[in-house]
Amino acid sequence: MNSKKNAPADALDTFARFLQDRGLRMTRDRRAIIRQVFEVHAHFTMDDLFIALRLKGERLSKTTLYRNLPLLVESGLIRRVPGESSDGRFEHVLGHPHHDHLICLECGREIEFSCTDLETAQDNICRRYGFHPVWHRLGIWGYCRRCRARRSVKPKER
Amino acid sequence: MNSKKNAPADALDTFARFLQDRGLRMTRDRRAIIRQVFEVHAHFTMDDLFIALRLKGERLSKTTLYRNLPLLVESGLIRRVPGESSDGRFEHVLGHPHHDHLICLECGREIEFSCTDLETAQDNICRRYGFHPVWHRLGIWGYCRRCRARRSVKPKER
DNA sequence: TCCTTATTGCGACTGGTTTCCATTACCAAC
DNA sequence: GTTGGTAATGGAAACCAGTCGCAATAAGGA
Numbered sequence: 001m002n003s004k005k006n007a008p009a010d011a012l013d014t015f016a017r018f019l020q021d022r023g024l025r026m027t028r029d030r031r032a033i034i035r036q037v038f039e040v041h042a043h044f045t046m047d048d049l050f051i052a053l054r055l056k057g058e059r060l061s062k063t064t065l066y067r068n069l070p071l072l073v074e075s076g077l078i079r080r081v082p083g084e085s086s087d088g089r090f091e092h093v094l095g096h097p098h099h100d101h102l103i104c105l106e107c108g109r110e111i112e113f114s115c116t117d118l119e120t121a122q123d124n125i126c127r128r129y130g131f132h133p134v135w136h137r138l139g140i141w142g143y144c145r146r147c148r149a150r151r152s153v154k155p156k157e158r
Numbered sequence: 159m160n161s162k163k164n165a166p167a168d169a170l171d172t173f174a175r176f177l178q179d180r181g182l183r184m185t186r187d188r189r190a191i192i193r194q195v196f197e198v199h200a201h202f203t204m205d206d207l208f209i210a211l212r213l214k215g216e217r218l219s220k221t222t223l224y225r226n227l228p229l230l231v232e233s234g235l236i237r238r239v240p241g242e243s244s245d246g247r248f249e250h251v252l253g254h255p256h257h258d259h260l261i262c263l264e265c266g267r268e269i270e271f272s273c274t275d276l277e278t279a280q281d282n283i284c285r286r287y288g289f290h291p292v293w294h295r296l297g298i299w300g301y302c303r304r305c306r307a308r309r310s311v312k313p314k315e316r
Numbered sequence: 317t318c319c320t321t322a323t324t325g326c327g328a329c330t331g332g333t334t335t336c337c338a339t340t341a342c343c344a345a346c
Numbered sequence: 347g348t349t350g351g352t353a354a355t356g357g358a359a360a361c362c363a364g365t366c367g368c369a370a371t372a373a374g375g376a
Contacts, residue, residue: 025322025373046363061325066364087245088363102289115283121275122298129269130303131260138296140280145288183342183353204332219356224333226354246332 007094008038011077018075029060033068034077043081043089081137100137104144111144165252166196169235172252176233187218191226192235201239201247258296267302 012034016026036052037044044052046069050062069090072078081089100118102111118138126133170192174184194210195202202210204227208220227248230236239247258276260269276296284291 023322027323027373029324059325062363063326063365064324067323102284102287102291104289111287111289113283113287115279117279117282118276121273121279122296124275125271125273126260126298126300129260129271130306131262131269131298131300132306133260133298133300135300136296136298138280138294140284140289140291140294142284142289142291142293148288148290181353185342185354187355217356221334221357222355 007092008035011038011092011094015072015075015077018071024071029058029064030068032056032058032060033065033072037072037078037090037092038094041092043091045088045090049090079135098135101139102144103139103141104147109144109146165250166193169196169250169252173230173233173235176229176235182229187216187222188226190214190216190218191223191230195230195236195248195250196252199250201249203246203248207248259298260302261297261299262302262305267304269302 012031015030015034019026019030032053033049036049036056040052046062046065049069050065053060069078073080073090076093078090078092081091099112099114102113103109104111122133122136125131170189173188173192177184177188190211191207194207194214198210204220204223207227208223211218227236231238231248234251236248236250239249257270257272260271261267262269280291280294283289
């Protein structure tokens with residue numbers, strides 16, 4: 001029952017331990033932040049989080065977020081999403097399996113995928129360079145099936 | 159003589175064409191920017207570029223850089239260096255073939271590599287999704303050989 | 317419950333980037 | 347070469363995300 005299923009509660013425990021180890025305190029705001037972060041399975045910005053929490057009736061300030069997200073990162077519960085276009089975005093780590101993205105330049109849609117061949121090729125590269133990988137991020141930009149179809153109808157466009 | 163060897167001149171031509179196509183003008187400042195960018199084979203920030211140009215006696219303003227670098231990016235001559243830690247950095251593209259990055263979380267070093275298996279795997283993915291790729295970007299974060307060696311000396315660390 | 321000290325909110329502040337607008341300079345047409 | 351329409355530019359002001367200082371608040375161990 002206290003298994004992996006309850007990510008928010010697990011994360012709360014982990015964070016509580018992390019705080020205690022460093023003589024910091026668990027507060028209402030911190031609890032709310034953790035809960036929110038692990039309830040939603042998507043990337044988020046400071047502002048996303050702020051708005052979501054305010055909508056839930058939490059009265060914390062942005063300053064508090066700016067002060068606490070670095071702690072969450074340090075604790076390993078969340079991480080900044082690497083990659084230029086995802087500047088200022090975070091994602092939680094527990095229960096968020098790895099995936100990469102196809103991003104459509106026309107409609108902006110992001111398609112998630114994962115591919116073992118890709119992972120294998122990456123492992124090979126890392127081995128070749130004596131590099132110990134921790135995580136990676138691959139984005140492929142281009143045109144999705146839907147937009148290509150639409151395009152082919154009026155090929156003169158552009 | 160007018161071969162690939164002269165990157166700055168080639169880039170200047172390319173950019174001139176790019177500008178003309180959009181009804182924009184080639185100016186002294188733009189020429190100076192291109193020349194500088196293609197003379198130096200290294201990542202650079204707005205400020206690096208500004209200082210370098212000023213040292214060369216150019217009297218352009220930062221505003222001009224902020225206005226023109228996006229054009230260079232659009233023209234494909236330079237690109238923003240991906241990766242969180244290299245926020246705000248650019249690199250030129252001509253004579254800088256496609257590559258991906260291994261980024262060390264400890265020392266920050268970026269190792270460039272390219273790998274056909276990886277490209278192949280990506281092509282397969284795209285085919286599977288009916289996606290037409292235009293470009294991609296892969297970053298692998300982890301620990302480089304050097305830092306791992308240093309670490310293994312004091313294995314209790316972490 | 318008390319008391320120490322971490323946490324918080326607010327407003328001021330910062331550094332990087334963008335915008336405004338008056339002036340300058342391209343460059344195509346004469 | 348001169349002219350005219352319009353893009354480009356510089357400098358200052360505005361903007362914005364993120365940070366800091368400080369007084370008030372609230373964890374949580376004694």
